[in-house]
Amino acid sequence: xxxxxxxxxxxxxxxxxxxxxxxxxxxxxxxxxxxxxxxxxxxxxxxxxxxxxxxxxxxxxxxxxxxxxxxxxxxxxxxxxxxxxxxxxxxxxxxxxxxxxxxxxxxxxxxxxxxxx
Numbered sequence: 001x002x003x004x005x006x007x008x009x010x011x012x013x014x015x016x017x018x019x020x021x022x023x024x025x026x027x028x029x030x031x032x033x034x035x036x037x038x039x040x041x042x043x044x045x046x047x048x049x050x051x052x053x054x055x056x057x058x059x060x061x062x063x064x065x066x067x068x069x070x071x072x073x074x075x076x077x078x079x080x081x082x083x084x085x086x087x088x089x090x091x092x093x094x095x096x097x098x099x100x101x102x103x104x105x106x107x108x109x110x111x112x113x114x115x116x117x
Contacts, residue, residue, distance in 0.1 A: 001064040001074050002084045004055035006092030007099065011048035018045060036111040037104065044103045051099060 018041045059065040064073055074080035 001059060001072055002088050003091040003095060004052050004059065005088055007048050007055070007096045008052040010096050010100075011045060011052055014041065014045045014048060018042065036107050040103070040107045040110065043106070044100065047099055047103055048096075051095075 021038065021041070056065065065071060066073060070076055072080070072084055074084045
C-alpha cells in the first residue's frame, strides 16, 4: 500500500543530484574524470521513476490509494500507520536496494564490455 514511497523518494533525490551535477558541469566546476556510475545516472533515474509510477497506478487500481484524505486506505483504520510503516520498511527499502544493485551491476557490465571493445 505504501511500498512505492521509498523508490519515489529515491527517484526525486536522484533527479535532484543529476541536475545539480549537470549545472556544475555547465559552470565548469565539475571534475574531469567522471565515473561509470555517474555517466549512467539517468538510467537509474528512469528505472526508479518508471517503477514508482507503475506501483502508484497498481495501488490506485487496487483501491489502496485514493484521491481523498487520508489517501492511503490503511490510515483510515486504527493501527494502519504501523502497517504502512512496516510495509515501507520490509518492501519499499529492499525494492529500492535491489533496483539500485541491478543498475550498478548493469553499469559495471556495460563498462567492462566497452573496455573490451
